[in-house]
Amino acid sequence: MNGGKQTIYFRNKPSVLSGYSIVGPKEAMGPLDPYFHKRLRKDDFGQKSYEKAECKLHMSAISGAIIAAGLSPTDIDVNIGGDLLNQIITSSFSARELDIPFIGMYSACSTFGQALIIGAALIDGGYVRRAACSTSSHFSTAERQYRYPLELGTQMTPTSQWTVTGAGCTILGKAGEGSNIFVESATIGKVIDFGISDANNMGAAMAPAAAQSVLQHLKDTGRDVSYYDYIVTGDLGVYGSRLFLELLESEGVHAAERHKDCGEMIFDKKQRCPQGGSGAGCSSVVFNAYFLYQMRVGSIKRILLVPTGALLSKLSSLQGETIPGIANAVSFVVEE
Amino acid sequence: MNGGKQTIYFRNKPSVLSGYSIVGPKEAMGPLDPYFHKRLRKDDFGQKSYEKAECKLHMSAISGAIIAAGLSPTDIDVNIGGDLLNQIITSSFSARELDIPFIGMYSACSTFGQALIIGAALIDGGYVRRAACSTSSHFSTAERQYRYPLELGTQMTPTSQWTVTGAGCTILGKAGEGSNIFVESATIGKVIDFGISDANNMGAAMAPAAAQSVLQHLKDTGRDVSYYDYIVTGDLGVYGSRLFLELLESEGVHAAERHKDCGEMIFDKKQRCPQGGSGAGCSSVVFNAYFLYQMRVGSIKRILLVPTGALLSKLSSLQGETIPGIANAVSFVVEE
Numbered sequence: 261m262n263g264g265k266q267t268i269y270f271r272n273k274p275s276v277l278s279g280y281s282i283v284g285p286k287e288a289m290g291p292l293d294p295y296f297h298k299r300l301r302k303d304d305f306g307q308k309s310y311e312k313a314e315c316k317l318h319m320s321a322i323s324g325a326i327i328a329a330g331l332s333p334t335d336i337d338v339n340i341g342g343d344l345l346n347q348i349i350t351s352s353f354s355a356r357e358l359d360i361p362f363i364g365m366y367s368a369c370s371t372f373g374q375a376l377i378i379g380a381a382l383i384d385g386g387y388v389r390r391a392a393c394s395t396s397s398h399f400s401t402a403e404r405q406y407r408y409p410l411e412l413g414t415q416m417t418p419t420s421q422w423t424v425t426g427a428g429c430t431i432l433g434k435a436g437e438g439s440n441i442f443v444e445s446a447t448i449g450k451v452i453d454f455g456i457s458d459a460n461n462m463g464a465a466m467a468p469a470a471a472q473s474v475l476q477h478l479k480d481t482g483r484d485v486s487y488y489d490y491i492v493t494g495d496l497g498v499y500g501s502r503l504f505l506e507l508l509e510s511e512g513v514h515a516a517e518r519h520k521d522c523g524e525m526i527f528d529k530k531q532r533c534p535q536g537g538s539g540a541g542c543s544s545v546v547f548n549a550y551f552l553y554q555m556r557v558g559s560i561k562r563i564l565l566v567p568t569g570a571l572l573s574k575l576s577s578l579q580g581e582t583i584p585g586i587a588n589a590v591s592f593v594v595e596e
Numbered sequence: 597m598n599g600g601k602q603t604i605y606f607r608n609k610p611s612v613l614s615g616y617s618i619v620g621p622k623e624a625m626g627p628l629d630p631y632f633h634k635r636l637r638k639d640d641f642g643q644k645s646y647e648k649a650e651c652k653l654h655m656s657a658i659s660g661a662i663i664a665a666g667l668s669p670t671d672i673d674v675n676i677g678g679d680l681l682n683q684i685i686t687s688s689f690s691a692r693e694l695d696i697p698f699i700g701m702y703s704a705c706s707t708f709g710q711a712l713i714i715g716a717a718l719i720d721g722g723y724v725r726r727a728a729c730s731t732s733s734h735f736s737t738a739e740r741q742y743r744y745p746l747e748l749g750t751q752m753t754p755t756s757q758w759t760v761t762g763a764g765c766t767i768l769g770k771a772g773e774g775s776n777i778f779v780e781s782a783t784i785g786k787v788i789d790f791g792i793s794d795a796n797n798m799g800a801a802m803a804p805a806a807a808q809s810v811l812q813h814l815k816d817t818g819r820d821v822s823y824y825d826y827i828v829t830g831d832l833g834v835y836g837s838r839l840f841l842e843l844l845e846s847e848g849v850h851a852a853e854r855h856k857d858c859g860e861m862i863f864d865k866k867q868r869c870p871q872g873g874s875g876a877g878c879s880s881v882v883f884n885a886y887f888l889y890q891m892r893v894g895s896i897k898r899i900l901l902v903p904t905g906a907l908l909s910k911l912s913s914l915q916g917e918t919i920p921g922i923a924n925a926v927s928f929v930v931e932e
Contacts, residue, residue, distance in 0.1 A: 347704065362703075368683065
């Protein structure tokens, strides 16, 4: 690749024109509440099913981001989107309403990173003017697809995370469109398997992939962790974050002081999900709400956003497969 | 976009270094048998489950294409892959074995088109040296995921197509690597819904999207159908192809003589699937086997490959949703 083994450099400064986040009621009760753009009072969003609710969330995030950028849908050349549902119906059905060319992605909870990388490359290479990069998840659709019927009231295990109900969208555009937040480089993840087979311990399944991507990013770019204000993982949760930092430590990289995890940030300890949040919407709502705000006001200058994904299906687990992980790292810089 | 409303142009001639196709026993009994690179004697490929068999198919296609290009896995910067299974486990689990950065795609049976577009853009933009674009499908994994248990022996309806058991992979590289087959431009599809709700009539669900992408491609490029030797749709089948041609006709575009459908081509009329084949592996095995061969020997100079996808899940159909379609068009040209 043009920036090392797994890393690509963007030469023409594709920039972040806007970001938008919309979350469910539980997320709105968490510590990041002031940063979110819209909060639902009820997580069914007035729809007949949770799947239709997630679809409306996804569409609202895209529309919200387009409006926040002062644009209209005809200004957007492509929507690059994904979600956790089988056949990514949330993103595809959202795209149906939008009349914008659509590229469907799946990289589990790392999808937002992948969408940003492809969006930035298409803009930077001069192929499209602007891209809407969107992902979503919904506690109730994920729970019933991956785990048990909600009506069972199944108890969470101590290592399980709470799927975030929310959707986020980032509009990327060319340099010179008035934004000073740029996508500078990105590291495309490899699928890494450490043999974890507990579907209630995704943090452990994803931590090795996150560590591999971050270490490779630093190697490819010749940077030290201190180059970034923060290394922001997607949804490793409390336990996964600890593993991630230990894996970096073992390679001589001390990142504890500069590490934040969107999954850990989104919920309060009082909210009965001690491991934190997860889901394809987790990193995208936290990035579009909190981190974009901090970069806009100048209190954060450089972050490496590393959405993390656990690659499994109900069937792969039933067939005794382990859970490989993937993590895509995207570097954002603010220039004066 | 740099080539019109939905079309992108590749300026630096990303080229096709190799293609590889591997198919199941039924496909090997069809008229394209002489062109396939490898045929299975049994469709379980010696694996314990059909899902594991599909994964082995997918990996074999990637390895086969890498070897056919005279390369080794370390020469490939990225694998861009997808399939039809929930959470695209086939492609992700293949990528686990490969140690190549992975980008996961989902666009139903149009995934191969999407993978080629992203691969070509990443090479053309100078981000990666080579990309392995791969997709697969398997009759038995698709049947039990989307329809009924195989043991039921459910009869096909007259409009239903037979999911192809097969995997294809194309290695794209930079100009000057010795190939004279180039990816010249591509049209990214929109999600189009004509209100079809019969999950056994995918051809009808996909035909409007195919027509929209082809018409927009011709408009964006200012070309007439006669520019191409063939417009090659993915898996519209017999009935869907008729609809597709009628939709083009109604816009004054006469494509009947230059149209081929991979789904129609792969099976013989005697093979008891009168509508033809379908699946994410359908267009990729037919392209990598038949069309790449014809371009290599110079009997075909220009094709527009249009893999077509029906965007549905079991759940979306149960919730009464219609089936939108998508089609991505990729233009290949042979230069002397």
